[in-house]
Amino acid sequence: MESDTQRIALGLRQRDVVVLKTLIEQYQFRLVRYLVSLLGRRDGVDDFVQETWLRVLERGASYDGHSRFEPWLFRVARNIAFDAMRKRPMFSLDSNEGDGIRSSSASGEPSPYMLAARTQDAERLAHSLQTLEPVYREALVLRFQEDLSLQEISVIVGAPVSTVASRIYRGLATLRPQFEGETA
Amino acid sequence: MNIDHHESFQRMIDESLVGAISAEKEQSLREHLSTCTPCKEYLSASKRVIAGLSGFSFEVNPTLNARILAALRPQAEQVHEVLAHHPDAMRQHNMRFKIWAAFAVALSMSIVGSALVYQVAKLLATPMYFDNAQLQVGVLVFWLLPSFCSALWMFAAPGEKRGVA
Numbered sequence: 001m002e003s004d005t006q007r008i009a010l011g012l013r014q015r016d017v018v019v020l021k022t023l024i025e026q027y028q029f030r031l032v033r034y035l036v037s038l039l040g041r042r043d044g045v046d047d048f049v050q051e052t053w054l055r056v057l058e059r060g061a062s063y064d065g066h067s068r069f070e071p072w073l074f075r076v077a078r079n080i081a082f083d084a085m086r087k088r089p090m091f092s093l094d095s096n097e098g099d100g101i102r103s104s105s106a107s108g109e110p111s112p113y114m115l116a117a118r119t120q121d122a123e124r125l126a127h128s129l130q131t132l133e134p135v136y137r138e139a140l141v142l143r144f145q146e147d148l149s150l151q152e153i154s155v156i157v158g159a160p161v162s163t164v165a166s167r168i169y170r171g172l173a174t175l176r177p178q179f180e181g182e183t184a
Numbered sequence: 185m186n187i188d189h190h191e192s193f194q195r196m197i198d199e200s201l202v203g204a205i206s207a208e209k210e211q212s213l214r215e216h217l218s219t220c221t222p223c224k225e226y227l228s229a230s231k232r233v234i235a236g237l238s239g240f241s242f243e244v245n246p247t248l249n250a251r252i253l254a255a256l257r258p259q260a261e262q263v264h265e266v267l268a269h270h271p272d273a274m275r276q277h278n279m280r281f282k283i284w285a286a287f288a289v290a291l292s293m294s295i296v297g298s299a300l301v302y303q304v305a306k307l308l309a310t311p312m313y314f315d316n317a318q319l320q321v322g323v324l325v326f327w328l329l330p331s332f333c334s335a336l337w338m339f340a341a342p343g344e345k346r347g348v349a
């Protein structure tokens with residue numbers, strides 16, 4: 001029996017607009033959330049989202065359907081974001097780990113995390129998340145929101161599993177003090 | 185208990201949260217957590233961070249999907265048009281695959297067939313007074329080489345003559 005991922009791979013090979021439409025409806029929210037975690041901003045994300053889907057249409061044949069679709073999609077989105085960073089340094093991201101991501105928290109725009117917080121705990125995390133190194137934020141979001149395995153994240157970010165794990169640990173270590181000394 | 189001791193368990197808590205802990209370590213962590221308040225608090229704070237991460241909801245612009253589909257459609261149709269007007273590339277690709285498959289089948293039939301012919305010829309060689317060398321040359325010239333050449337013909341002849349549509 002044909003699996004969902006194989007159906008997606010076939011649809012992408014045939015550049016089937018119906019399949020693309022279904023994928024867009026299914027993954028749009030997660031794609032936006034991932035790109036916000038990567039860029040630390042909400043504005044401009046829609047353009048990256050559109051470019052991502054255009055690239056999915058162009059290069060869809062390279063998705064083989066043997067693994068889950070979302071890591072492949074996030075990898076495409078990440079490449080697009082990084083290409084844009086290289087072309088437009090003012091959009092740039094940064095990291096002390098040297099992979100070129102810089103948070104946009106200094107840009108003076110309202111924090112997307114402040115605007116998107118829907119719970120009290122989220123509100124408390126919003127500021128720290130905004131100032132967190134994007135590579136840590138990205139790793140946290142991919143692991144705990146997108147529910148991806150360390151191996152899948154390692155493929156997306158192009159770093160060893162041990163590096164991904166230590167980014168998650170450091171991300172948690174930065175955010176944890178918000179709730180220390182309290183009982184849940 | 186010293187600080188290093190708690191740190192090693194807190195490290196295990198991190199590993200357990202990312203799903204990178206062994207069953208053995210998990211067991212010893214569980215035992216430690218049942219008696220250690222600081223590590224329990226560490227776990228509780230970590231879990232609140234993780235739960236807090238789910239408390240963000242980024243709204244998707246309601247017109248975004250339609251805008252993207254409008255941009256994708258012409259490109260997808262362009263590709264379909266190219267395939268519709270230039271099916272030769274696709275056909276050639278399929279043809280190449282079929283030729284290789286036919287060659288592989290013909291080659292294996294040629295080898296298996298030669299072995300069978302050789303066995304039958306060996307039975308007939310004794311009453312006809314042929315020696316072994318003559319027999320081998322005969323099978324090679326009258327069977328193996330012609331069948332091998334027929335298999336190779338797959339690559340030389342146009343598709344229709346190969347019987348590969």
Ligand SMILES: [Zn+2]
Binds near residue numbers: 221224
């Ligand atoms: Zn402890």
